[in-house]
Amino acid sequence: MIEWSEGLPAHLVFVVCLLLLVMNVSEGWFWGGHAGLFLGLGILAIWRYSWGLLHFVRSNLYRYRVFPRLRKEADRVLLDREQAGKAPHAFLLVTSYRIDGDTTAEVYRATFEAAKAAVGPVTVVASIVEMGDQRLIRAMHRLICGENSPIDLIITRINGSGKRDALAYAFRAISKMSPDKDDVIAVIDGDSIVPVDLIEKCAGFFDADPSVGALTTDETSRVRGKSAFHIWYSLRFAQRHILMSSNGLSRRVLTLTGRMSMFRASVVCDPSFIQQVESDYIDHWRLGRLDFLTGDDKSSWFWLLKNGYRMLYVPDVVVATVEDPPTQKFVSAAAQLMTRWFGNMLRTNGRALELGPARIGYFTWWTIFDQRVSMWTSLAGLVMVLLIAFLENPLIIPTYIVWILFTRYIMTLMLLNSRKRVSIFYPFFIYFNQIFGSLIKTFIFFRLNRQKWTRQKTTLMASPGSLKLKMQDASSVYMHGLAAALFITAIALFLGEISLPDLGNLAFIIPSR
Numbered sequence: 001m002i003e004w005s006e007g008l009p010a011h012l013v014f015v016v017c018l019l020l021l022v023m024n025v026s027e028g029w030f031w032g033g034h035a036g037l038f039l040g041l042g043i044l045a046i047w048r049y050s051w052g053l054l055h056f057v058r059s060n061l062y063r064y065r066v067f068p069r070l071r072k073e074a075d076r077v078l079l080d081r082e083q084a085g086k087a088p089h090a091f092l093l094v095t096s097y098r099i100d101g102d103t104t105a106e107v108y109r110a111t112f113e114a115a116k117a118a119v120g121p122v123t124v125v126a127s128i129v130e131m132g133d134q135r136l137i138r139a140m141h142r143l144i145c146g147e148n149s150p151i152d153l154i155i156t157r158i159n160g161s162g163k164r165d166a167l168a169y170a171f172r173a174i175s176k177m178s179p180d181k182d183d184v185i186a187v188i189d190g191d192s193i194v195p196v197d198l199i200e201k202c203a204g205f206f207d208a209d210p211s212v213g214a215l216t217t218d219e220t221s222r223v224r225g226k227s228a229f230h231i232w233y234s235l236r237f238a239q240r241h242i243l244m245s246s247n248g249l250s251r252r253v254l255t256l257t258g259r260m261s262m263f264r265a266s267v268v269c270d271p272s273f274i275q276q277v278e279s280d281y282i283d284h285w286r287l288g289r290l291d292f293l294t295g296d297d298k299s300s301w302f303w304l305l306k307n308g309y310r311m312l313y314v315p316d317v318v319v320a321t322v323e324d325p326p327t328q329k330f331v332s333a334a335a336q337l338m339t340r341w342f343g344n345m346l347r348t349n350g351r352a353l354e355l356g357p358a359r360i361g362y363f364t365w366w367t368i369f370d371q372r373v374s375m376w377t378s379l380a381g382l383v384m385v386l387l388i389a390f391l392e393n394p395l396i397i398p399t400y401i402v403w404i405l406f407t408r409y410i411m412t413l414m415l416l417n418s419r420k421r422v423s424i425f426y427p428f429f430i431y432f433n434q435i436f437g438s439l440i441k442t443f444i445f446f447r448l449n450r451q452k453w454t455r456q457k458t459t460l461m462a463s464p465g466s467l468k469l470k471m472q473d474a475s476s477v478y479m480h481g482l483a484a485a486l487f488i489t490a491i492a493l494f495l496g497e498i499s500l501p502d503l504g505n506l507a508f509i510i511p512s513r
Helices: 008-024 027-031 035-083 101-117 131-145 163-175 198-202 204-208 227-248 271-278 296-306 330-354 362-391 396-417 426-445 467-495 500-504
Strands: 090-095 122-128 152-157 184-189 212-223 260-264 281-284 288-291 310-323
Touching: 008 396, 035 204, 035 227, 035 310, 035 362, 035 396, 035 467, 090 101, 090 163, 101 122, 101 131, 101 198, 101 310, 122 131, 122 163, 131 152, 152 163, 163 271, 163 296, 184 198, 198 310, 204 212, 212 227, 212 296, 227 310, 227 330, 227 362, 227 396, 227 426, 260 296, 271 296, 281 330, 296 310, 296 330, 330 362, 330 426, 362 396, 362 426, 362 467, 396 426, 426 467
Parallel strands: 090 122, 090 184, 122 152, 212 310
Antiparallel strands: 184 260, 212 260, 281 288
């Protein structure tokens, strides 16, 4: 049954208001406007919306045609193995740092319940920093699993040097237990609540296909904060479900989320995999060696991608994540989170492209390439409209607003294919994500050295005020400004607002007509 987040009447009001806007926009603003503008917007619309529609179609094909066959085979293979008394050993690795006690208790309760529900042997590995967490976890293990439980609990502690160190230390601890190559290891974040049937629903995919190195699942959010955060996160996960399903059709997802991903034991125990997660880096032509602080999930994803493993998306398993925004100011929190998310993406994007389409698949390669292009194309339409409004006809803006509301509402309705509930505010947040997100992407693209956790104070940058940092910042500002100037100039040339002779005379602000 389809549900409407604010109720069907709210959506009817939105549609009526949109129709009234359309009726009150002068026909001349549509058809007597700037031909170059409508050509440019048309090209962008055909490109971006056809690409979005392709993801939509692929998502449905995967979820309703392809994945049911994968599910059936995975369940059959796992059942055969369990009946033969050879169920895989599952390791549930949970990393926790500066997470409140209530969330920690809920996360480990779910983890122990999932361990109890498994047919085969299970070991829970808790990677923590604080002694208080250790006491809580041991108490919950005794309470939920019992004093003489067959579920083993191993606790590893580090000094708070970061999640990468915590994962590497735990991976080596698991390796010392010599798991079978076909055993499974779930890496679970300290704010992720797994379903009770996690192992039963995921482990079989590794037996069914030896080329599968890892998988990840659907997610929903439990948000602590203002209503804007609830809407924003629900939109993000609804869109994620469609994109992950689309890429799942190629058997190569674009990220193995740190919230919960499951790996084949032979992958996690590979020394080169552990080294990649622990000490990942890239060499940047301008910024030099960039050691990775955040983005451990991108490091594990890249290792699997370059080594030819398949990575599956399991849409019928849902992990609930506790979302605690870094600040209650929405725009500020969005900026901090986007800086971390997009920084992780862009630091890995270039080296993933270098693997080439023949190696990782043409659709996967193009999707990775589109991550780099879309941050500019998403801004192009707005820049076109602002140029025309400033130089020729300000009345083009109401037309653009109507276009944005109409197209983003259609996108909202398409999300009913992903979730049963959609919000009337989704169109506004979709546009916010497009414009504000693209601005953040273009900003961080020239500042890949900026890294910071949202939950901890650890950063990786040159010392504040150092000559090295000042030189890096100056070069970043120059490159960013140059790219933005070229971008705007190219659009102005396309629209005919400036001509090549104007460029020769450096008359960038004088219209050609």
